[in-house]
Amino acid sequence: MAIAATTAPIARPLTVAKSRVDERYDTDARLTRLVYAYLATSAVWLLLGTLVGFYLSLKFIWPDLGVAPGLSFGRLRPVHVNIVFWGFASPGMLGLALWVVPRTCRTALASHRLPWIALALINASVVAGTVQLLLGITNGAGEFREFTWPVMGLFAAALVLLAVTLYRTIARRATHEIYISNWYIVAALLWTIALAVIAYVPWFQSGLADTVVQGYYMHQGVGMWFTPMCLGLAYYFLPKLLNKPIYSYSLGVLAFWTQLLFYTMIGGHHFVFSPTPWLLQTVAIVFSVGMLVPVVAGTGNFLLTIRGSTRTFARSYSLPFILVGVLLYFAGSMQGTLEALRSLNELWHFTDFTVGHAHFTMYGFVAFVIWGGVYALVPRLSGREPSHGAIGLHFWLSVVGLTVYVGALSIGGTLRGLSWMSGAPFIDSVRLMALFWLGRAVGGTLMLASHFVFAWNLWQTRPMAVRKVRVAAPQRVVEASVA
Numbered sequence: 464m465a466i467a468a469t470t471a472p473i474a475r476p477l478t479v480a481k482s483r484v485d486e487r488y489d490t491d492a493r494l495t496r497l498v499y500a501y502l503a504t505s506a507v508w509l510l511l512g513t514l515v516g517f518y519l520s521l522k523f524i525w526p527d528l529g530v531a532p533g534l535s536f537g538r539l540r541p542v543h544v545n546i547v548f549w550g551f552a553s554p555g556m557l558g559l560a561l562w563v564v565p566r567t568c569r570t571a572l573a574s575h576r577l578p579w580i581a582l583a584l585i586n587a588s589v590v591a592g593t594v595q596l597l598l599g600i601t602n603g604a605g606e607f608r609e610f611t612w613p614v615m616g617l618f619a620a621a622l623v624l625l626a627v628t629l630y631r632t633i634a635r636r637a638t639h640e641i642y643i644s645n646w647y648i649v650a651a652l653l654w655t656i657a658l659a660v661i662a663y664v665p666w667f668q669s670g671l672a673d674t675v676v677q678g679y680y681m682h683q684g685v686g687m688w689f690t691p692m693c694l695g696l697a698y699y700f701l702p703k704l705l706n707k708p709i710y711s712y713s714l715g716v717l718a719f720w721t722q723l724l725f726y727t728m729i730g731g732h733h734f735v736f737s738p739t740p741w742l743l744q745t746v747a748i749v750f751s752v753g754m755l756v757p758v759v760a761g762t763g764n765f766l767l768t769i770r771g772s773t774r775t776f777a778r779s780y781s782l783p784f785i786l787v788g789v790l791l792y793f794a795g796s797m798q799g800t801l802e803a804l805r806s807l808n809e810l811w812h813f814t815d816f817t818v819g820h821a822h823f824t825m826y827g828f829v830a831f832v833i834w835g836g837v838y839a840l841v842p843r844l845s846g847r848e849p850s851h852g853a854i855g856l857h858f859w860l861s862v863v864g865l866t867v868y869v870g871a872l873s874i875g876g877t878l879r880g881l882s883w884m885s886g887a888p889f890i891d892s893v894r895l896m897a898l899f900w901l902g903r904a905v906g907g908t909l910m911l912a913s914h915f916v917f918a919w920n921l922w923q924t925r926p927m928a929v930r931k932v933r934v935a936a937p938q939r940v941v942e943a944s945v946a
Contacts, residue, residue: 493575494562495844495926501558501582502837503925506918508550508589513911515543520907523900533597541609542596548607548684549618550589552825554582555833556692557625560648562840563699564629567644568636577628581621588617602663605677607684612663619659626652643715647695650719654687674739678730678747686726689825693792693832694718694761697785700836701768704782705775710767718761725753732803735812751803754796762793780854784835787862791827798823810884815896815903816876819869826910827865834861834917841924849920857920860913868906875899 519539522528532538557578565572572578592610595601601609610618626649633645662680702709709715731739731747769776769786776782798820801807811817834857842848875896882892 490844491571492926494565494572497572497575497578498558498562498844499841499926500579501554501561502841502921504582504586505551505553505555505558505833506914506921508546508554509914510918512543512546512551513907513914515539515546517904517907517911519543520900520904524897524904532599538596538599541601541606542593544607545592545596545610546589547825548689549585549592549610552689552829552833553618554585555837556689556696556829557581557585559696559833559836559840560629560692561625562844563644563696564632564648567642567699568633568638570632570635570637572628573631573635574628577624581624581628584617584621584624588614588621591617603673605662605673605680607681608662608677612665615659615663619656622652622656622659626656642698643709643712643719644695644698646716646719647691647698650723651688651691651695654683654691658683658687671739674734674737675731675743678733678739679727680730681733682730683727685825686722686729689829690726690792691719691722693788693829696836697765697789697832700781700832700839701765701785701789704779704785704839705768705772707768707772710764710770714760714764718757718764721753721760722757725750725757729754729803732808735803735805735808748803748805751800754800758793758796762789765789780851780858781835781838783858784831784838788828788831788835791823791831795820795824795828810880811876812880814876814879814883815872815899816880819872819876822865822872823869827869831861837917837921841921845924845926847924847927849923853916853920853923857913857916860909860916864906864909864911864913866906867902868910871899871902871906875902 518529518534519536522536529535561572561578588610592614595611595614596609600611602611602615603609608615629645629649629652633641633649658680662676698709698715728750729747731743732751735744735748737744766789776786802811802817802820838849838854875898878895878899879892882895883889
């Protein structure tokens, strides 16, 4: 007897179900509170900083929006940049580093008190610097160097306290090798302390010497602070979540030392065709090309570690963030090398293309690695998971928003550069940017919405009652192994 075939539709889930966290880190409650405090601080500043950025994107569409001096583009633009740099990204990276270093050293954090003092100094620095900028008090026209020296001194003091804490932790490690993450994390702290001193030493700050120092500082702020810190975090979280060792310890060491070699000399490519010495510009371009070595070595190391783990990615809600960060680290670095070349620098410099590039690297690489680390760590510390749907919403809002934002400014900036090179009136380039500035606002709106979702997710995973467990030597974990 024939059986009639059913035509009832099969219910299918909208997305692939993600694996729930079945691992709980049994750690000292003091460390859990400390890490969460840094991450919560980061989330608050992210919302405040990007709210300012969202307002500024609207001023490109409605230039007369807000005419008070404190609402002017000239004052709020450095407020946005400095809050995002020093208020969001820095505490976010440091909070994760305070977990990674003792974990990979299999020992307890050397001090809990010093990082709390450092967090207070970081917040005091960002608050004081923001107030000064709103009042029109600034260090000058140097990008990322707008905070006055007493304000930046607070931030540098915080880095000294954290460097001492993490160095002491590594010195008392229970492992023979220093895991590659700790190379990057401690080096970033030491390099940035030196960078702050060089940038604010007064007798360098005059004439062309100040321009040279500014080129050094503004690029080192990205390449010797944010980049090595996030690479160090990726070297921990990626193999940990994949449950396999990093592909090659040697590639990591190669990337580390060539980063130090090449990155220190590339800041001059921001001043190509300026009155700075031609030789300095050429050296910066050559070293920008040399940056292909650490970028390819680092990215290749990550991708080779990922190879064969597609199913793990499909089931994880934190790995996709880290993968996007790794891919945009590579793409943004390649873009930066191209921009250093004189022919392309002539086309793109001073256009909106460079704004898109800055967000492509700082947001696409740094922010995504931080978010991936947060989603990987906090549920394991607190024992509380956010909604997987909310994490997916955060991911796609930020990815789509960034794509629209960078795409609009990259296309518009290129067309604007071509307009200038053709000798057309300047106002023509302003008119052609109208549509692309609208795209910037749309992309920025999606990105801002994703930040509210992230803050909600972090709140949902806040630690409640956490047992005090004093364990000096955690069990052996895969992140400390090397290939």
